Amino acid sequence: MLQTGLMMNRPLLISAVIEHAAAQYRDVEVVSRETHGPLFRYTYADCAKGARKLANALAGLGLAPGDVVGSIAWNNHRHLEAYYGVSGSGMVIHTCNPRLHPQQLIYIINHAGQKAMLFDATFAPLIKGIAPHCPSVKHWICLSDAAHMPAIEGIDPLIGYDALTAPCSDDFTWPEFDENTAAALCYTSGTTGHPKGVLYSHRAIVLEAMAGCMPNVLAVSCRDTILPVVPMFHINAWCIPYGAPMSGAKLVLPGPRLDGESLYTLMEDEKVTISAGVPSIWQGLLAYVEQNQLRFSTMRRTGVGGSAMPQALIARFADEYQVEVRHGWGMTETTAVATMGTLTPRDLALPREQQHAIVARQGKSVFGVDIKVVDEAGATVPRDGSTQGELMVRGPWIVRDYFKGERSPLQGGWFPTGDIATIDAQGTMQIRDRTKDVIKSGGEWISSIDLESAAVAHPAVAMAAVIGVKHPKWDERPLMFIAPKPGQTVDKEELLAFLADRVAKWWLPDDVVFVDSLPVGGTGKVQKEELRKTHGGVFR
Numbered sequence: 001m002l003q004t005g006l007m008m009n010r011p012l013l014i015s016a017v018i019e020h021a022a023a024q025y026r027d028v029e030v031v032s033r034e035t036h037g038p039l040f041r042y043t044y045a046d047c048a049k050g051a052r053k054l055a056n057a058l059a060g061l062g063l064a065p066g067d068v069v070g071s072i073a074w075n076n077h078r079h080l081e082a083y084y085g086v087s088g089s090g091m092v093i094h095t096c097n098p099r100l101h102p103q104q105l106i107y108i109i110n111h112a113g114q115k116a117m118l119f120d121a122t123f124a125p126l127i128k129g130i131a132p133h134c135p136s137v138k139h140w141i142c143l144s145d146a147a148h149m150p151a152i153e154g155i156d157p158l159i160g161y162d163a164l165t166a167p168c169s170d171d172f173t174w175p176e177f178d179e180n181t182a183a184a185l186c187y188t189s190g191t192t193g194h195p196k197g198v199l200y201s202h203r204a205i206v207l208e209a210m211a212g213c214m215p216n217v218l219a220v221s222c223r224d225t226i227l228p229v230v231p232m233f234h235i236n237a238w239c240i241p242y243g244a245p246m247s248g249a250k251l252v253l254p255g256p257r258l259d260g261e262s263l264y265t266l267m268e269d270e271k272v273t274i275s276a277g278v279p280s281i282w283q284g285l286l287a288y289v290e291q292n293q294l295r296f297s298t299m300r301r302t303g304v305g306g307s308a309m310p311q312a313l314i315a316r317f318a319d320e321y322q323v324e325v326r327h328g329w330g331m332t333e334t335t336a337v338a339t340m341g342t343l344t345p346r347d348l349a350l351p352r353e354q355q356h357a358i359v360a361r362q363g364k365s366v367f368g369v370d371i372k373v374v375d376e377a378g379a380t381v382p383r384d385g386s387t388q389g390e391l392m393v394r395g396p397w398i399v400r401d402y403f404k405g406e407r408s409p410l411q412g413g414w415f416p417t418g419d420i421a422t423i424d425a426q427g428t429m430q431i432r433d434r435t436k437d438v439i440k441s442g443g444e445w446i447s448s449i450d451l452e453s454a455a456v457a458h459p460a461v462a463m464a465a466v467i468g469v470k471h472p473k474w475d476e477r478p479l480m481f482i483a484p485k486p487g488q489t490v491d492k493e494e495l496l497a498f499l500a501d502r503v504a505k506w507w508l509p510d511d512v513v514f515v516d517s518l519p520v521g522g523t524g525k526v527q528k529e530e531l532r533k534t535h536g537g538v539f540r
Contacts, residue, residue: 012206014183014242015088015174021245022048025222028248031270032077033255033262035120036148040077044245047081052172053165054085060168061116061139065090065175068112068185070137072096072105072119072126075232075253078143078161082118083232083241087183087202088174094185095233098123099444100195101504106133108187108195111404118143118161122256124150131155179203185403186235188332189445197403198332200236204397208335209242211366211397216342218274218303218326222248225270225298229254229263229277230306234443238276238305238336249274260288271298278306278443279313283473286316299323305330305337306443307475308431311360318359319352329362329431333415335397339363339371339429346426361430362421369395371429373421378411385424388432391417439468439476446478446507454502455480458495460488463518465526466509470538479535480509483518 021028026045034040042050058069069086071093073079086093094112096105109117109130116139119127124142131140131154140155145162152158183202187195213220218240220226226249228240236242244251252270254263263285267275282304289296301324302317309327317323328340341363347355365371373381373389381387392414399415401408409415420432439446448466455464463483468476484490492512499508519530 011176011179012203013088013174013176013179014084014202014205017206017209017242017246018044018048018051018084018088019174021248025245025248028222028250030077030080030251030253032080032253033074033257033266034148035074035076035122035144035255042077047077047245048084049170050077050081050165051084051088052170052174053168054081055089055172055174056168056170057165058085058089058091058116063091063115063139065177066092066182067115068092068094070094070096070109070112070114070117071233072098072117072123073143073232074120074122074256075228075237076120076143076255077253079118079120079232080241080251080253082143083184087205089172090175090177090181092182092185092199095236097187097189097231097233097444098126099504099506100189101502101507102126102130104189104195106130108197109134110136111187111194111197112185115139116141120144120256121148121150124152128152128154179206184236186332196405198335198399199403200335200397204335205236205239205242207368208337208397209239209246211368212239212243212337213247214367216364217328217337217340217366218243218276219301220244220247220249220274224273225250225252226274226276227252227254227263227267227270227272229258229275229281230443234306235330235332235336238303238330240276258284260284260286264288264294267299268297273298273300274302275299276303276305279304279309279475280307280442280473282309282317283313286313286321289321296321296323301326303328303337303340307440308362309360310472311356314359315352315356318356325359327359327361327363329429331417333399333409333417334369334393334395337366338369338393338395338398339365341428344426358428361428363429364427365393365429369393369398371423372414373423373429383423383425383427385422385428385430388420388422391419391421391429391431393417439466439478441468441471441476441478441506442474444506448478451478451480451499451503451507451509454499455482455495457502458490458498460484460490461495462486462488463526465518465528465531467528467531467535469510469536471510472538477510478507480512481518481531481535482512482514483516484514 021044032040141159184200305328452464462485465481471477519527
């Protein structure tokens with residue numbers, strides 16, 4: 001007969017993370033780039049006070065546990081306080097991606113039922129446009145001091161974050177509740193149709209943050225200074241805003257300045273040892289470093305995800321700058337990292353070029369996450385590094401159901417990722433392709449189907465098809481094929497101007513190819529494989 005262990009049953013709650021940091025690493029710095037430019041410095045003890053003041057302020061506005069509070073914000077200290085003040089008090093923080101088309105933003109805000117919105121002044125024009133269409137949002141709060149508050153016509157009152165929280169007490173008792181209580185909400189941007197909501201629990205976030213600090217993942221400790229370039233509106237910034245205070249690492253938040261010069265200067269001035277972001281960020285950083293013949297004095301490693309990092313870029317970081325690249329994979333539905341590549345002693349005995357080839361894969365599953373690859377019949381394929389199939393995942397921080405979804409996406413208890421992958425005998429996974437026609441550009445998804453639908457809305461367009469073409473900076477960019485209606489004409493500039501009113505600017509195709517007809521199969525579907533054969537090169 002199995003016995004029950006005689007251990008305390010304490011819930012894993014986000015509030016415990018910031019209070020741990022305040023108690024054990026109270027003087028460790030948080031450095032934040034303000035939206036208007038200068039750096040702001042304070043400590044984890046100050047951050048915990050700010051989070052408690054925000055919790056009191058939100059309660060004063062009439063918000064209650066279970067309410068959804070949105071954010072459209074950069075990586076900065078006020079956004080960090082919101083991560084803890086909102087979730088810690090039992091509310092749900094909904095981090096909204098400002099790169100979405102305004103209509104998609106309006107949809108997810110209304111779908112989430114937000115009661116309040118926290119936003120940076122940068123996004124004031126965006127807020128002005130969407131606010132009239134978001135009736136559930138009763139409080140619009142700008143993450144700013146009084147001196148840098150924007151004026152937004154139609155929002156009255158517009159609340160300033162500092163003015164709201166300044167008079168509030170920092171004496172707040174965090175409530176205790178079940179660790180499976182909802183803490184944060186993110187919407188996917190990689191699906192066709194409306195984005196889907198992924199509702200994270202306190203348990204999932206805390207476990208994922210702990211896993212992210214492990215030696216074989218990002219190896220974060222109190223001796224490190226970490227700079228997350230990955231946005232806090234993008235899968236919880238890969239849980240670094242939780243993992244850094246959990247481990248006592250100095251946290252550097254770059255705000256809106258993500259160009260190579262700004263990042264390099266911040267890394268050097270603050271003695272950053274670890275960073276994380278999508279490949280396009282590192283391409284820009286390395287271009288600046290090489291152009292100015294600079295070196296990294298403290299940077300030791302960077303986590304890369306969002307899209308595949310070219311092997312040549314991995315080699316330049318490792319061989320020329322002694323910066324280790326750790327290549328990972330995850331998605332909105334996995335809370336953050338699910339796999340991570342770290343070279344083993346066996347790998348380190350190989351020639352450098354072979355090491356870089358291993359790092360270019362997506363790595364081994366993080367403890368807590370199981371992965372497998374299945375064929376079309378659902379049978380698990382061999383771990384031989386060559387047999388491909390759909391990647392399936394499961395674990396304590398993997399989605400079970402979508403927020404307000406009609407049916408579970410799971411198949412036999414596993415989540416189907418939509419990625420085609422292989423796994424070798426050592427457990428290293430590599431993404432080979434995707435089952436769905438979505439394009440990943442700079443770490444963000446573009447739906448080819450949605451882009452095609454927008455193009456077909458043009459009165460001169462009969463058919464449209466979009467494929468992803470390799471790009472040296474953005475990993476992939478969309479290439480559009482247009483078959484005009486008989487007797488109709490449309491040029492590239494006119495079509496792009498038409499699309500600009502219907503999709504996000506960064507979705508716009510890099511080029512448009514006009515054809516008499518598109519190749520179709522027996523079911524009437526466009527044969528995109530034929531298009532890839534003739535046009536699947538590399539954008540220059």
